[in-house]
Amino acid sequence: MDIDVLGTLGVRLNGVSVTPTAPKPRQVLALLALRAGQVVPVGVLTEELWGSEPPRSARATLQTYILQLRELISAALERGAGDAGGRCCQAKDVLLTVPGGYLLKNGDGVSDVREFERLAGSGYRAMDAEDHPQAARLLREALALWTGSPLADVHTGPQLETEVKRLEESRLCALDQRVEADLRLGRxxxxxxxxxxxxxxxxxxxxxxxxxxxxxxxxxxxxxxxxxxxxxxxxxxxxxxxxxxxxxxxxxxxxxxxxxxxxxxxxxxxxxxxxxx
CATH class of the missing domain: 1.25.40.10 (Tetratricopeptide repeat domain)
Known part of the structure; x- marks a missing residue:
């Protein structure tokens, strides 16, 4: 599963988009995708969707959104199985129900956030080593992954707003260090x-x-x-x-x-x- 959040939201499985168009299922997927490989508690998802005063039907409605996401995942898996000529896993093996919440597995897929963090981290280490050409190159590559504001096409609740602020701050730090590296190179x-x-x-x-x-x-x-x-x-x-x-x-x-x-x-x-x- 490939995940893009540094701009518009894009989640693809076997090259097929599993990103819903409806706003609230889109919110759910965005939060699960940002925390891929981690359990996202039901309470966190509920707060993201409805704030501090969720409706009495919140848990049942959330389950409906999860089922909608699994339908999209199933369609992508079936297409992948058809292309490969074999049987594949099920949607519940990709979007898992675990005690207290849900977990999205992206397997060996690419996440633009993780790639950004990897490149930026290498750039910071190059700066510490005073390897300014390498730092400038790595940080430029990291920043090139950004195509706009994070989750630009997703309505954000309390949880996603915090994530967006964190990502924007990470981008600004990388930008600051990339400019510094270029200055030290006389540019x-x-x-x-x-x-x-x-x-x-x-x-x-x-x-x-x-x-x-x-x-x-x-x-x-x-x-x-x-x-x-x-x-x-x-x-x-x-x-x-x-x-x-x-x-x-x-x-x-x-x-x-x-x-x-x-x-x-x-x-x-x-x-x-x-x-x-």
């Missing part, structure tokens, strides 16, 4: 267009702003680098009552002094911000 001018978009998309993200400032400064655009800092500071003070981190403030002072020994480092992703005075 400052090549990054300017991308960073211009990113700092507008994430106007309070200090790490991206620091990378943008550095790319501008090293491209001979000192004034624009200082302007970027002031825009960030204004936004932070207005929206959060906070000053930029000491690390970013130090970078701004270095640019003001036009020091030729500017380090290629940027504020750490976890850098704190301090309250306005």
């Amino acid at each position: 400052h001018r090549e990054l300017l267009a991308e960073l211009t978009v990113l700092v507008n998309q994430y106007p309070t993200h200090e790490s991206l702003c620091g990378q943008y400032m550095l790319a501008l400064y090293r491209s001979g655009r000192r004034g624009e680098a200082l302007d970027a800092y002031q825009r960030l500071r204004t936004t932070l003070v207005r929206t959060m009552g906070l000053e930029p981190s000491p690390t970013l403030a130090k970078m701004q002072r270095s640019i003001l002094m036009s020091g030729s020994d500017m380090l290629p480092a940027r504020p750490a992703a976890s850098a704190s911000v301090v309250p306005v005075g």
Whole structure:
């Protein structure tokens, strides 16, 4: 079973889609697919579908959705068996009922989330080893798996909203490190267009702003680098009552002094911000 969630939802068995069109069965499949190989408790699925006040018929309705998913799985299995000229497993062996919940098995199938995590993890290790060409390549491959916002075509309840936020944060971390690797390879001018978009998309993200400032400064655009800092500071003070981190403030002072020994480092992703005075 192949699973795609980094964009629109796609779940395929033997190359056949088993993704339902109805919204709630689609939610159920999305949560099971994200946690493939793990037991998803009935209570978790119920909360995803109906929040904190499920109807009295919630369990029976959930069972109906599971049966609908198994029908799609059965059709895919029968097609696979026909193509292979033999007998295959049953739907209940793919979407299992287990004590307390359900479990979706994807076997040897490909999951774009797991592939993203594998590539990003290798990229982070390459960064730690200061192998910046390898880090940039691996992180670029990881990010290329994203075709849009995660589960872009799925209605999300409390459980899936948490998963989507987690995935978006993972993507932003990988993007941050990929930009950092490219900066350390001297690709400052090549990054300017991308960073211009990113700092507008994430106007309070200090790490991206620091990378943008550095790319501008090293491209001979000192004034624009200082302007970027002031825009960030204004936004932070207005929206959060906070000053930029000491690390970013130090970078701004270095640019003001036009020091030729500017380090290629940027504020750490976890850098704190301090309250306005």
